[in-house]
Amino acid sequence: MYNNEFFVVDMASCTSTGEIINNLSLALETLNHSGKKIVLKLNESYLNQSQMLSIQSLITSYGCSLDTVETTNEDTQKVAENMNIFVQKPIEKRIEEKYESNDNDFEKFSMDANRNITVKEVNGLHFEADLDAIQKQQDNIDISSDLKNAGISPNDDFEEIEQKVSAQYAQSQDLINQNDDIDRIENPEMFENQQSTSAITAENKEFDNTEKNTIGVYKKAYKEENIEEEHFEDVDFYETATDEPVVSDTKNTTYINQTLRSGQVLEAEGNVVIIGDCHPGSEVRAGGDITVWGVLSGIAHAGYKGNIDAKVRALKLNAIQLRIGNCYSRRPDGTNIPYIIRSSVFTPEEARVVDDEIILFKINQN
Amino acid sequence: MAGSVIVITSGKGGVGKTTTSANIGTALALMGKKVAMIDTDIGLRNLDLLLGLENRIVYTIVDVVENRCKLKQALVKDKKNPNLCLLAAAQTRDKSAVDADQLKEICGQLKEDFDYVIVDCPAGIEQGFQNAVAGANEAIVVTTPEMSAIRDADRIIGLLEAKEGVERHRLLVNRVRPKLIKLNNMLSVDDVVETLSCELIGVIPEDEHITTSTNKGDPAVNDNKSLAGMAYMNVAKRITGEEVPLLDIDVPSNIFEKIKKFFKKKEQG
Numbered sequence: 001m002y003n004n005e006f007f008v009v010d011m012a013s014c015t016s017t018g019e020i021i022n023n024l025s026l027a028l029e030t031l032n033h034s035g036k037k038i039v040l041k042l043n044e045s046y047l048n049q050s051q052m053l054s055i056q057s058l059i060t061s062y063g064c065s066l067d068t069v070e071t072t073n074e075d076t077q078k079v080a081e082n083m084n085i086f087v088q089k090p091i092e093k094r095i096e097e098k099y100e101s102n103d104n105d106f107e108k109f110s111m112d113a114n115r116n117i118t119v120k121e122v123n124g125l126h127f128e129a130d131l132d133a134i135q136k137q138q139d140n141i142d143i144s145s146d147l148k149n150a151g152i153s154p155n156d157d158f159e160e161i162e163q164k165v166s167a168q169y170a171q172s173q174d175l176i177n178q179n180d181d182i183d184r185i186e187n188p189e190m191f192e193n194q195q196s197t198s199a200i201t202a203e204n205k206e207f208d209n210t211e212k213n214t215i216g217v218y219k220k221a222y223k224e225e226n227i228e229e230e231h232f233e234d235v236d237f238y239e240t241a242t243d244e245p246v247v248s249d250t251k252n253t254t255y256i257n258q259t260l261r262s263g264q265v266l267e268a269e270g271n272v273v274i275i276g277d278c279h280p281g282s283e284v285r286a287g288g289d290i291t292v293w294g295v296l297s298g299i300a301h302a303g304y305k306g307n308i309d310a311k312v313r314a315l316k317l318n319a320i321q322l323r324i325g326n327c328y329s330r331r332p333d334g335t336n337i338p339y340i341i342r343s344s345v346f347t348p349e350e351a352r353v354v355d356d357e358i359i360l361f362k363i364n365q366n
Numbered sequence: 367m368a369g370s371v372i373v374i375t376s377g378k379g380g381v382g383k384t385t386t387s388a389n390i391g392t393a394l395a396l397m398g399k400k401v402a403m404i405d406t407d408i409g410l411r412n413l414d415l416l417l418g419l420e421n422r423i424v425y426t427i428v429d430v431v432e433n434r435c436k437l438k439q440a441l442v443k444d445k446k447n448p449n450l451c452l453l454a455a456a457q458t459r460d461k462s463a464v465d466a467d468q469l470k471e472i473c474g475q476l477k478e479d480f481d482y483v484i485v486d487c488p489a490g491i492e493q494g495f496q497n498a499v500a501g502a503n504e505a506i507v508v509t510t511p512e513m514s515a516i517r518d519a520d521r522i523i524g525l526l527e528a529k530e531g532v533e534r535h536r537l538l539v540n541r542v543r544p545k546l547i548k549l550n551n552m553l554s555v556d557d558v559v560e561t562l563s564c565e566l567i568g569v570i571p572e573d574e575h576i577t578t579s580t581n582k583g584d585p586a587v588n589d590n591k592s593l594a595g596m597a598y599m600n601v602a603k604r605i606t607g608e609e610v611p612l613l614d615i616d617v618p619s620n621i622f623e624k625i626k627k628f629f630k631k632k633e634q635g
Binding site: 281330333 | 409410418420421422423424445457458
C-alpha cells in the first residue's frame with residue numbers, strides 16, 4: 001500500500017486465473033519489489049488450491065511473499081486460510097458492514113484517518129502537499145474513502161482534522177486490537193521508518209506510479225552573525241513556490257560549458273546554466289535562474305531585471321556576493337580565502353529570496 | 367581642508383605596490399587620519415583582497431566615472447577602521463574605461479573630505495600609470511634591491527619629474543634581506559638610493575607575515591609582531607611629517623653579536 005514493505009496488486013478486474021498470473025508477473029517484473037509483502041486484491045473471482053499455489057510460487061520466484069488476499073468470494077477465502085494466507089474483505093465491504101453494525105464504528109474510521117495523518121507527520125511532509133497527494137491517489141488508495149467516511153474531507157483544514165481525530169484518539173486506542181483486519185495493513189509501526197509515500201497499483205496492465213518525494217531543506221541565514229544558526233524547516237521543496245508561476249522561459253536558456261575566470265562577465269536575458277566553476281572576480285547576470293554545475297565563487301545576480309523569484313543554485317555556493325532581483329547579500333568575512341575551497345564534498349545549495357532576504361537552502365538527497 | 371594625494375607606483379610588477387598601499391593606508395588610518403584608497407588597477411584589482419573587503423564591493427570606480435552611482439556610494443568602509451575607505455577598481459573592465467581627467471576629478475573630490483588619498487598604481491607606464499599619477503601631488507616609488515626593479519624605478523622617477531603637479535617623490539626599498547646584503551649578494555639600501563639619487567622614505571624588510579596577512583585580508587600593520595608592519599608604520603609616520611629613524615633591520619656582523627641577538631630574540635619571542 002502506501003508503504004515500502006507492502007505492495008498492493010489489484011486484480012479485481014481480472015476474471016480468469018491466466019489473466020491474473022499474466023498481470024501479476026508483469027507487475028512484479030516491471031518494478032523491483034523483492035522482499036516485499038504482496039497484498040492481492042481478487043474481488044469475486046474463485047481460485048482453487050492449485051491455482052492459489054501457482055500464484056504463490058510465482059510471487060515467491062520474484063523474491064516476494066504473498067501476505068494477504070482480499071476477496072469477497074467465500075470459497076477463495078477458505079482456500080487462502082488453508083494455506084495460512086491472511087484474508088481480508090475489501091475496504092468498501094468492511095465499511096458497509098461496520099456502518100450497519102453500530103455507532104462506535106465511526107470512531108474506528110476516524111482513528112484510521114488519524115493514523116494516516118500521523119504517518120504523514122512522521123514522514124516530515126508538508127501537510128498541504130499530503131492533501132494533494134491524497135487527492136491524486138483517491139482512486140487507488142483507501143485513505144480517501146476512510147477520510148470521507150470519517151466525516152473528514154481531504155480539503156479540510158489540517159488543524160480541524162487534528163482536533164477531530166485527537167479527541168477520539170484516546171478512545172479509539174482500545175479498538176485497535178479488536179479491529180485486526182484493518183490493523184494488518186494500517187499498523188502504525190509499519191510507517192515509522194517510512195521515507196516516501198508511494199502508491200502503486202497494477203490495473204489493466206497500466207502502472208500508475210505516483211511517487212511523492214519531498215525534500216527537507218535547511219534554512220540557513222546568509223549573514224555573518226548567523227552563519228552557524230541552522231534550523232530545520234518543513235518545507236516542501238517543490239510546493240513552496242508562489243501562486244503565480246515563475247516567469248522563466250525554459251527555451252531561453254544560455255548553456256555554457258566552460259569555467260568562468262576572473263574578469264569574465266556572462267550576461268543573459270533568460271536562464272543560465274554553467275557546466276564548470278565561476279572563479280572569484282567573475283560575474284554572472286541572468287534574467288532568470290543561475291545554475292552552476294561546479295563551484296560558484298564569483299558574483300551571481302539572478303533576475304537582474306527585478307525578478308525576485310529567480311534562484312541561484314550551485315554544487316558549492318561560495319559566492320562573494322549574491323544578488324537576486326534587488327536583494328543583496330555578501331559572504332561572511334570569516335571565509336576570506338576565496339581561492340582555496342577546502343571541500344572535496346560538494347554541498348548543493350539553492351539561494352532564493354524569502355521576505356526580502358536571500359536564504360540558502362540545502363538540497364538534500366532524501 | 368585639502369588633503370594630499372599620494373600615488374604608490376613602481377613601474378615593475380610584483381615589487382609590493384599594493385601591499386605598500388594597503389599597509390600605509392591602514393597605518394595612517396590607525397593614526398587617526400581620514401584615508402581614502404583608490405585602486406586604479408582596473409581589470410587586475412587586488413587591493414580589496416588585501417584589505418579583506420572583496421565581498422563588500424558593489425560599485426567600482428568605473429561606475430562612478432560612468433555616472434551609475436555617486437562617489438560616496440562607491441566608497442567601501444573598512445570593517446575595522448572607520449577612518450579608512452576604499453574605492454575599488456572594476457574587475458570586468460580594462461584600463462581604458464577611465465581616463466586621466468576623470469581620475470583627477472575623483473582625486474580632487476576625495477581630497478576635500480580626506481586627509482590622505484592613497485592611489486594604488488598598476489604596473490607599467492601606459493594608460494593605467496598615466497591615470498593614477500594624474501591627480502597626485504606626491505609619489506612613493508617602490509623598488510626592491512634588484513637591478514631590474516631599480517632600472518624600472520629610474521624610468522618612473524624620470525616620468526614623475528616631468529609630470530606637473532607631482533611635487534615630491536620618495537623612494538621606498540621593499541623586500542630587503544639584510545643577510546644577503548651582508549654576503550654581498552644583494553644591493554644595499556645605500557647603493558639603491560645612490561643609484562637612483564632620490565629621497566628615501568623607508569626600508570621594508572622581507573617578512574613572512576606579509577604572505578599570511580595578504581591571505582587573511584588583514585594588513586601587516588595590524589600585527590604587532592611583524593617587522594615589516596613596524597617598518598610600514600614608520601613610513602606612515604614620515605608621511606605625516608614626523609621624524610623617525612630607520613628601523614634596525616641589520617643582521618649582526620660578528621659571531622658574538624649573533625649569539626647575543628639570538629638570545630635576545632628568544633627572550634622576546
